[in-house]
Amino acid sequence: MIDCCTCCGSDRKAPVSYKNSFPKKLLVAVSVVIVLAMCVTPADARSVEHRRRHQRRPDTMAELTKDTMKRPKNSSTEQYKNATRKIKHKLRNTKRFFDQDRRRLNETKEYRDGMPVWLPAVNFVDIHFHDYRTPRKAGKSITERKFAYLMPKLHKTLKEYQVIFKRLQNVQLNTSDESFNSYVAVRKHLLSNSLAKLYSTIAEIQENMVAVKMPIPHFDESRMKLETLKTKVDATQCLKNDYIAFRGYGNLLNNWYYEFRCPLNKKSDKKCAGFHAKMKEKLGNKRYKNRNNVSITS
Template identity: 50%
Template structure:
């Protein structure tokens, strides 16, 4: 019996991996958890629960926390939606500051701009009309035999009176007064030359030879193109005058055109053509210079056209004043 107790103790003390000889010989032992270790673990758990503060919340605290999270989520979603709307919203310019000018001054300035824009459009059209005529006129063979001459059927334009006209009317801007005075005269002069070219186009030549037939074809082409562009320019002037409510002048057919015969010989046809083309070219140059070199602005020596135009008009004006004094 003493031997059995010793064997049991030996078996309890055996901790080898492969098992001891007594196990291989058929001895068995009972598997169990050490009591001391269990007691020590329980004591540590109890101490930890006592020492550490409890994080458990009451039901009311859980409810308050849940409501706070919902409110934060709603506020965050609203901010995100407002930012997206600001990104999609088109950029708006800030409203202009109130102007300090008086209402009457602003209206007067707008009215002046209307007349300035209409004058600028007409001047551009007149410039193109003059350029096309000068280019096509070079194609026509001009004879130098009839350089002088001022027949009755040729209209006379008093550019001295136009250039030195004084605008003293009250209640309107300077642009409006100039437009109302100059544009009817421009339209009238162009309309008179349009009637002249229409009559020259229908002229019949007696005893025309072969060289003159070639010239006649060229002159018909030149007169036809000139009349078309002249009509387009007059329509442009009428349209702008109607836009700013300036009355369009009534230009009746000149009685002096009856002197211009429809059936002439070749030399007379050449003479009439040369006089008409020269006068029309001078008319376009004078009107263009009148717009580009208005009175009152300083004419510099660098602008040769304005200097020559101003000198020519001053010479004519002084000559007329001397004749009047006599």
């Protein structure tokens, strides 16, 4: 039997029913959404989320974060830090040059020490353990309080040795020993160099005091006990006085240098640890002596 459609020769197709099929327009819309979702990268998604969080954050918190990150430096504190740094470097060079010259002097003659009254006494234990956290003046930083406490003391001790070295430079020797003359020549060189470096270091201290508007302390030479430091001496007394003065000055420069280099909170450095230990031992000895003095007098 021949199909009726073939017999009729008609091109018409049987109608398709869309009753249970997926709508064409809705299919296109879903495809477009899927394509757009695939184009959005994770980075874009994160940036969108970041913007949302930023929009939710209050403006006051954003300003606070910026102020914290870009907090300006205290110009006054920086000025004191720069002044202290310059003086510390000057003190280091003064110590280095003196050690070199004293080494030459030590090679010329052996001599022994003593503790006369004209030798300046500096209490480095009290200086090292001074409490800078106690506010002496309102609004002053620790750097400013430390500068104000240390610089007058440093200035005074250097001025004292300046006076002593001038006096040693004017010594009149009662000797004609030729072997001693070589010592005298090296001694003269050491005193001249030491005085030149002292002038320079003291000038540096005064200059930086003026820079931070701090008054230069008055130095009273008459308070020094120089009566026993005679200017007319023999070779033996000259050697003894020189050794005492040079050893005291070397210890002074060394202690001041480490006082600036090694504050109490810096203990990782090996040399600083040794300096702290030495000061702590002296502090213990001082307290022990004070307790004994109290028990004796009571």
